[in-house]
Amino acid sequence: MLAAGGAAIAALTVGLSGCAQEDDLAKQAKAGDNKNYVAGDGSVTEFAKADRKAPVNIKGTLFDGTAVTPQDFVGKVTVLNFWFAACAPCRVEAPLLEQLHQEFKPQGVQFYGVNLRDEKATADAFDKTFNLSYPSFNDQDGAVLLSVSGIVPPGAVPTTLVLDKEGKVASRVLGEIEKGTLKALITSAVAE
Numbered sequence: 369m370l371a372a373g374g375a376a377i378a379a380l381t382v383g384l385s386g387c388a389q390e391d392d393l394a395k396q397a398k399a400g401d402n403k404n405y406v407a408g409d410g411s412v413t414e415f416a417k418a419d420r421k422a423p424v425n426i427k428g429t430l431f432d433g434t435a436v437t438p439q440d441f442v443g444k445v446t447v448l449n450f451w452f453a454a455c456a457p458c459r460v461e462a463p464l465l466e467q468l469h470q471e472f473k474p475q476g477v478q479f480y481g482v483n484l485r486d487e488k489a490t491a492d493a494f495d496k497t498f499n500l501s502y503p504s505f506n507d508q509d510g511a512v513l514l515s516v517s518g519i520v521p522p523g524a525v526p527t528t529l530v531l532d533k534e535g536k537v538a539s540r541v542l543g544e545i546e547k548g549t550l551k552a553l554i555t556s557a558v559a560e
Contacts, residue, residue: 410542415539417538417560424516425438426438427515428512436505445475445478448480449545450484475558480504482513484513516537524543
């Protein structure tokens with residue numbers, strides 16, 4: 369009986385150790401390197417039209433005071449980029465996002481930043497530094513992030529979503545974007 373119990377404990381230990389293997393995001397979260405964000409791995413996820421969840425229910429306020437409601441997303445492809453000023457990959461991708469914003473604006477594609485941490489002065493300085501012309505949500509309360517929970521991991525910054533014309537998430541990039549990849553994702557959503 370003792371031998372059987374010992375074998376069961378050994379089997380349980382081996383089984384649980386398999387569950388304890390850490391992915392890259394978990395390792396970053398535990399690193400203690402004080403960078404204050406978990407960088408995504410750059411993975412891209414596209415959601416087939418039939419597999420998309422309900423439209424996002426985003427309600428928030430932009431730094432300029434404009435209220436945004438779910439109706440503002442209907443009929444337009446929308447790019448949402450989750451960022452904050454001290455995030456190094458956010459700084460790298462900011463000029464690329466602005467270039468894509470300018471390229472797709474004539475096609476009615478709207479871009480929004482979702483600033484997770486900064487006060488208005490810091491966000492405004494970031495916009496000025498990178499000549500960003502699209503607005504950002506002041507999401508210090510986490511309302512916009514909460515509305516896309518299950519799609520955007522809370523600590524993975526930057527993350528970029530492309531919403532289809534129904535306000536559903538068509539694709540997601542965890543981590544710093546590559547311009548060509550995001551351009552292809554936006555083009556695909558526009559063509560639907």
